[in-house]
Amino acid sequence: MEGFTLAQPRSLDDALAAGPQAGAKYIAGGTDLMQLAKDNVETPHHLIDIEGLLPDTISTATDGSLQLGALARMVEVATHADVRSSWPALSEALLLSASPQIRNMGTVGGNLLQRTRCGYFRDVGFSCNKRSPGSGCPAIPGESRGLGVLGVSDHCIATHPSDMPVALMAMDASLQLVSPGGGTRLVPFAEFYRLPGSTPEIETNLLPGELIVAVVVPRSASARRSRYVKVRDRASFEFAVVSAAVALEVTDGTVRNVRIAMGGVAPRPWRLSQVEAALQGRPATPESFQEAASLAGEGAVTTKDNAFKVKLMERAILRGLQLASA
Ligand SMILES: Cc1cc2nc3c(=O)[nH]c(=O)nc-3n(C[C@H](O)[C@H](O)[C@H](O)COP(=O)(O)OP(=O)(O)OC[C@H]3O[C@@H](n4cnc5c(N)ncnc54)[C@H](O)[C@@H]3O)c2cc1C
Structure with a gap:
């Protein structure tokens, strides 16, 4: 594992100012990022702790939609009474995710951005177009039992591993984002993730330094x-x-x-x-x-x-x- 600095900014503006610098990564619960760093799959040189800087609340807006703060813990969303009764698939997807310990630490924002569990991506002993663009995809001729069958390309057949986003996709959710300039935007969930094509290393339409603030889930029958x-x-x-x-x-x-x-x-x-x-x-x-x-x-x-x-x-x-x- 390579060395890194850890910044604990006092304000969201400070965090957003630090976000776009080379080698910087935001850290929330750390349950995925730290594993990737330990395995040298990712080598962040500056970690920016966003704890306390983004909402961790679960609330209902006046139009009835559910608002999940990006720092809400997976367990809090899974066990929230309104989520269980009005968006049950969301609760079920989270309760079937990971382990109680990880659900206690993992956040909504971090779960949305969990990296693929493709064994070739997670093992730096193999080449991987996602980890090292242009190096090849040994998964296609190799062991691919757990890998993708839809939306895949000649460059990558990795799957998205998280459960919660699958439920959100079926509920027409949107993501609230904030960029380093302070601008905010609302992105429909269906437009957030990218397909691999010839650039599997680019997984989402997040801009450099942009943060997920919240997820908005419409209430519906x-x-x-x-x-x-x-x-x-x-x-x-x-x-x-x-x-x-x-x-x-x-x-x-x-x-x-x-x-x-x-x-x-x-x-x-x-x-x-x-x-x-x-x-x-x-x-x-x-x-x-x-x-x-x-x-x-x-x-x-x-x-x-x-x-x-x-x-x-x-x-x-x-x-x-x-x-x-x-
Ligand atoms: C053994 C094991 C089994 C697991 N099983 C499952 C499973 O069955 N289903 C499942 O869904 N998950 C599973 N997980 C994954 C787990 O749910 C994720 O590790 C967790 O959701 C990540 O959340 P985090 O807050 O710890 O993210 P972090 O590790 O802190 O961050 C992950 C990524 O998100 C970025 N990030 C975090 N918050 C924001 C934000 N607000 N805005 C922008 N970027 C942000 C970070 O920079 C980083 O790139 C498992 C994990 C392990 C270790």
């Missing part, structure tokens, strides 16, 4: 009936092989509104608009659920190791629809 299904190799403390967040509004036996997002299959939480379109206005029956779920793998690019994910996606969506409509 479908979010209220949302569920999160996580399929993993062991029952706890494990990342998703495939996960599905399903938000569903059914009136008089007909699907009025549905949002489906998947984790473990793509470089970002993946919205399945073709499955949603096939369900919209259709009877909420096992037959139409099955028919729509069978479209999940459209456009998938698989390897010899991960082709099974297409069927697993279908099953996870089906289970999510069953639970949300029950």
